[in-house]
Amino acid sequence: MPDRALKANGWAMLAASVTTAGAIFVLRSLSGPVITAVPDPVISIIVLTGLVFFLPSFFAGIPAPILSMIAVHFHADRRGRALGAMFAAGAWGAILGTLAAGFVFISWLGSTGTLVVVAAVYAALGLQSLFAAGSLRGAGLGGVAVLVPVSLSFGAMNMPDPCTVESNYFCIRVIDTPSSAGGLTRLMVLDHLVHGAADQADARAMMTPHAMMLDGLARLRMEDRAAWSAFFVGGGSYSVPRGWHALGTPVQITVAEIDAAVTETAINAFWYEPGDDRIIHADARQTLSRESTRYDVIIGDAFSDIAVPQHLITREFFELVRARLTDEGVYLMNIIDHSDRLDVLASLITTARAVWPSVEIWAIPGHDPTETRRVFVMVAGEGPSMRSQIDHEGPMPLAAVRVAAASIEAILDSRAPIVFTDDYAPIDRLLGDRGDG
Structure with a gap:
């Protein structure tokens, strides 16, 4: 039973890797239509977030109960402690992940780079789980499956960046438009709204x-x-x-x-x-x-x-x-x-x-x-x-x-x-x- 559970866990992590790597493509393809179709800014953010991150969150949430079951199986005499350790690990992971994303990864890698790193971690954990299950065939198939998130990540890293600058707070875009006098006017767009403009002349x-x-x-x-x-x-x-x-x-x-x-x-x-x-x-x-x-x-x-x-x-x-x-x-x-x-x-x-x-x-x-x-x-x-x-x-x-x-x-x-x-x-x-x- 633990081997079957580890196999399921491995494939869930690989699915999380694929959907995370693909999230950047989903975001860029759906953001315009969603913002246009849903005029309410709060609702549009909720809808867009759900469409982009529901599947990655769903698959990333599968390992928790599987690994808890495995921990209880191998530590039947200390079930309470085993479950407590798993819940503690989950809580620490959520806290540290939130802090690392906001204060480390976004600052150093940007949103695309952060998603690529997360996809890579999921892929590595998925392969490790398949190897731990003792399934060489499953590990081989998993290795082939890893090519999907790798390809998506490579494509995401090479996509044109919609941001002129991506900061800790905003996607900053600089847009040039001709002025009525024939000169140059520039717009500063923070995320998706114009927050300032200047005339060169x-x-x-x-x-x-x-x-x-x-x-x-x-x-x-x-x-x-x-x-x-x-x-x-x-x-x-x-x-x-x-x-x-x-x-x-x-x-x-x-x-x-x-x-x-x-x-x-x-x-x-x-x-x-x-x-x-x-x-x-x-x-x-x-x-x-x-x-x-x-x-x-x-x-x-x-x-x-x-x-x-x-x-x-x-x-x-x-x-x-x-x-x-x-x-x-x-x-x-x-x-x-x-x-x-x-x-x-x-x-x-x-x-x-x-x-x-x-x-x-x-x-x-x-x-x-x-x-x-x-x-x-x-x-x-x-x-x-x-x-x-x-x-x-x-x-x-x-x-x-x-x-x-x-x-x-x-x-x-x-x-x-x-x-x-x-x-x-x-x-x-x-x-x-x-x-x-």
């Missing part, structure tokens, strides 16, 4: 609505200052700091960008020259907590997919931001929400109002009704902005307006906004829930 040009509003609103609020300071929560393509340098804006810039690869890409591909800018590769909340420096402007522009990370939207974080602002300082925050829902917008307004006496929402007028998402910028401070419209000239002339107070109140009154806290900040659910309620 004109550093002052803000190529996205959110960059235009963050740039214009910060300068509007500081226009009477001879010099001021700004702290950026997230760097992205660094288009706003680059534009301020080109304008000669009298600002001292600090950027907290958690992903050093994003900064490196901005310097190498988006024509950003740091100069005297202070760049910290760390979490922005931790940076603000450690340091007591106060800033005239703090700009929140950090995103994980379309949602701001939860720890950067809570009342506690806003209280920290207010403590790090000067007396007349202002906090600007980029917000993305579904134009037909606005639950996230309403909750962020409510949360900010619990901290600041003045909270404004700015947007680009004339929004295309076919667009399912809309970009806003929240302005929170001790008092209102002195104007209700800003204009930006350049390759993409834009105007932004302050949303009327009556419209804001109507949004809040027609919803049940949440005060986001460190204990409860369900922004992913609010973005993902597209029901009619």
Whole structure:
């Protein structure tokens, strides 16, 4: 019976090797159709993850009960200890595997390299199990079967990489597009969304609505200052700091960008020259907590997919931001929400109002009704902005307006906004829930 069990275990591990090696092909072939067919980002991630990793997980899970049965068979007088040892080994394997994948393999090998290594380990364990079963014929067939994951792994390693740079956090892509003036515009895509853009010829040009509003609103609020300071929560393509340098804006810039690869890409591909800018590769909340420096402007522009990370939207974080602002300082925050829902917008307004006496929402007028998402910028401070419209000239002339107070109140009154806290900040659910309620 143990020999038969070991044979079954060997073939299960070889099946896990084949499906793991093939996962990269499944991912690249299905990601586009799934994201297109399933508009809800959370559901699309769940569906895609299931399609790609269900079979590898299924086959990799088969050995646990088989090996437990074998351990009990050979240690019948110590069944409890044998089962306990197997469960302990499984728990340690899960913990160490998770840590190694996130902090070692992805960092050094990337996602494709990690899958190749895992497939190789599965194949080796499968062959070892077949040899241990004493089945030379099975081991020979297993050796032939190993050619399948080897071929798939070789093919995966030689496939064109969709990422210009694969970092610990993102698949970073740099996409060139012609500008209206005949020059070159570059887009920074993190995973599957554009997070920044820059024009080669004109550093002052803000190529996205959110960059235009963050740039214009910060300068509007500081226009009477001879010099001021700004702290950026997230760097992205660094288009706003680059534009301020080109304008000669009298600002001292600090950027907290958690992903050093994003900064490196901005310097190498988006024509950003740091100069005297202070760049910290760390979490922005931790940076603000450690340091007591106060800033005239703090700009929140950090995103994980379309949602701001939860720890950067809570009342506690806003209280920290207010403590790090000067007396007349202002906090600007980029917000993305579904134009037909606005639950996230309403909750962020409510949360900010619990901290600041003045909270404004700015947007680009004339929004295309076919667009399912809309970009806003929240302005929170001790008092209102002195104007209700800003204009930006350049390759993409834009105007932004302050949303009327009556419209804001109507949004809040027609919803049940949440005060986001460190204990409860369900922004992913609010973005993902597209029901009619």
